[in-house]
Amino acid sequence: MKIYLYPATLLLIFTFASCGSVNNQQSGSSDVNALATIHDFNKSLTPELLSEHLHIVASDSFEGRGTGQPGMQKAADYITAYYKAHGVKAGLEDGYFQKFNLQGQANKSIETKIIQVVDGDSTAVYEGTFSNSTVSAFYPAFGGEVSATADIIFAGYGITDANRNIDHLEGLEIKDKWVMIFEEIQHVVDGDTLVSAEIGSRQRLSDLIFRRGAAGLIMVSHFDETEFMNDALAAGSVFGMPGRLSLEYTNPRGGFRATVLNINPSHAEMLLGLSESGSNIGEFYQTVSSNPSAFKPFQLNYSLSSKATLETIQVPTQNIIAVVEGSDPLLKDEYVIVTAHYDHTGIGAPDATGDRIYNGADDDGSGTVAVMTMAKAMNDAKLAGKGPKRSVMFLHVTAEEIGLLGSRYYSDHPTVPVENIIANLNVDMIGRIDEEHEAAGEEDYVYIIGAEIISSGLNTTLNKANELNGNEIRFDMKYNDLTDPNQFYRRSDHWNFGRLGIPFAFYFTGVHVDYHRPSDTPDKILYNKYAKITRQIYSTAAELANNPERPVVDSQEFINITQTNSR
């Protein structure tokens, strides 16, 4: 997929927005009398309407809506232009945006220097800089934020495997040293298992850093110069993007900060002294792999210095809030909040086709467009005198993918009193079908998480709303268990309401092969099913807004969780 030009897209947005406004006013008056209740207004939530907007929100021109990236701002502007065009009110006095800053660090460059040490004499034999515009003999595989200068030890696979009599760390102190290893472990050679299957690749890296105190790791992953260069360029294309963003008033998230570098094959050969002996790195790898128990680690005649240049950055972002105000003079101070995150992961590492745009059509373009169109439908109901008694807030949160930061910010800075928030309906990925249901041939289902395990009243309302729509969607309760190992009940934005004791229902159609890949595109969405779920959520919000009683949290287990472990 390719990025197409901005001016054309902007034109498109304003064209849609203004057309929509005119159509709305014309068709509004003639349709109104035929629509009897607030629920009937969900008939406008058609597969065609959802498809039209999702094909824009998840198009390449929105660049995957990465937090802090320009495509996300385009999405924010698209959403608010839609609300303005249809007369849906802003949720704040000064507009739709609840603005705040995220902070983090961006890596500008990693300078590396190889020093040869012979008989106490040191000579620099290589110097290079890796950045998003320059490639060096190294590129960062992980971390890359910690600077280090130290001797290098070559440690084969960097593993111990007592069952196979392998110890590639034997006898040498690796604390505070660079440890150079082969990335790929050959467990089976010529049909013989030489390394136990449970000895894993990733675990070994954190073991070397966190348990054994290595200063950094150098991985030999390439035996071919061209392959190294291709991977180094791909790494450069995403290098320097802000990592580990956090709210300004909370601690930065943890993560892997130590430097793990990939080295190019010719420099690996130099460090290992293979060039002099006429051997190459591929042959040496085969020698070690064919008899891993015979290998012992050794110190190289080189040291490596790597220096990371980091820049602290602030990323301004915003939640987007629209409101359909309730009609009842007392109940209008209470709110049902419908949420979806409008960020996704942005531009990232390319997939096998070279595509770098993570469109996020299902995640969470589907929720974003569902919320936009539900807000418009409910506002149309209000304009026709059929509006909700309580107020309904439509909240598009930012920065979900980097740690639920937008919803966390909202829950710490609510725009209405927390005690007046009667329920949260969160929509995150409702347009696809997962493997299990595909195998069973069932399309019209949605996983519900929350509701029944929090509040029997909320659960009753969900079922009532489904009945109102002819039960066109089946609720799957597979994950609706506070002890489910996936813990979906705390993995999206609803949790930031849940931790405040607010009952929630989370709508989700499951994980699929395109999840968090550039291939999560709008052409793969099942629009009929997506529309059915959207209508169901609309009706649930309308029921909650009009019921005489608000739903009560009556699950003791849930109360215990929110009181003892609210993060």
Ligand SMILES: [Zn+2]
């Ligand atoms: Zn999501």
